[in-house]
Amino acid sequence: MPAEADTKMRATILILLATATIAFGQAPSPMPIIVPAMTPATVVKTPAAENASGAAQTALKALQAMKAANEDILKQQAATLLKLEEIEKTAQEIRILTKRN
Secondary structure, eight states, rough: OHHHHHHHHHHHHHHHHHHHHHHHTTTTOOOOOOOOOOOOOOOOOHHHHHHHHHHHHHHHHHHHHHHHHHHHHHHHHHHHHHHHHHHHHHHHHHHHHHOOO
């Protein structure tokens, strides 16, 4: 008999939870928020803006020079790596030949 009471109690709790979930889950959706479109601002060039543009050009040229220098370094490193690989290959061949003798 106590098992039947537990089963009925669990069923009742399950039904109450399902009813509460359905009741609270159907809340009205919030009102949409309408934001007016932004009007474009007028652009006024000032001498400070022109100076900033000149500074940006200078910085761009410096970065391009650094990029070119980095590319040169990468080319040198690739050439060095190839030489090291050739040296390693030669060393392995020497090891093989010395083991045979």
